[in-house]
Amino acid sequence: MITAPTLTTPRLTLRPHRMDDLSDCVALWQDPVVTRYTTGKALSRQDVWTRLLRHPGHWALLGFGYWVVEDRASGRFVGEVGLGRFKRDVLAEHPELDAVPEAGWVTLPWAHGQGYAHEAVSAALAWRDGHVTGAQTFCIISPENGASVRLAERVGFAVTGGAGSPADRVLVLTRVR
Numbered sequence: 001m002i003t004a005p006t007l008t009t010p011r012l013t014l015r016p017h018r019m020d021d022l023s024d025c026v027a028l029w030q031d032p033v034v035t036r037y038t039t040g041k042a043l044s045r046q047d048v049w050t051r052l053l054r055h056p057g058h059w060a061l062l063g064f065g066y067w068v069v070e071d072r073a074s075g076r077f078v079g080e081v082g083l084g085r086f087k088r089d090v091l092a093e094h095p096e097l098d099a100v101p102e103a104g105w106v107t108l109p110w111a112h113g114q115g116y117a118h119e120a121v122s123a124a125l126a127w128r129d130g131h132v133t134g135a136q137t138f139c140i141i142s143p144e145n146g147a148s149v150r151l152a153e154r155v156g157f158a159v160t161g162g163a164g165s166p167a168d169r170v171l172v173l174t175r176v177r
Helices: 019-029 045-062 116-131 146-154
Strands: 012-015 066-071 077-084 102-107 136-141 158-163 170-176
Touching (some): 012 116, 045 077, 077 116, 102 116, 116 146, 146 170
Antiparallel strands (some): 012 066, 077 102
């Protein structure tokens, strides 16, 4: 069975999720700054538990998935980063993306503006480029989330379209290695 490798960067450790990450993940997914552009609402502990359990499934079945991001110096939980295949309803108008890895990242507010997300996403994409077949990766971002759009562009994504209803519109950004 494939499990997430541990990656290190100058400031971060990207490691597999563990069951004892639940409290940190609950804090992440219940933070209103985090959920503003992602889920739109705080997730219940049960929903976060389900998310936590799906991460090993991605690795086991697809050979890629998400990592917990930690500060190397302190061990402090920073957030999550990785690749998924979520079969999102919002992407029904983009069947060409159904089998393409979707990149995603989320960090706690204390880590915003410090380059942690850039460092983590860069490491995840470098790993992806060396281990996952196919040249394309995509991500979806709320057009109101300027910081994430800028980060995506910095690591090689470009806006290639949109998806969703006018009330829940997201940008679709793609990257070809």
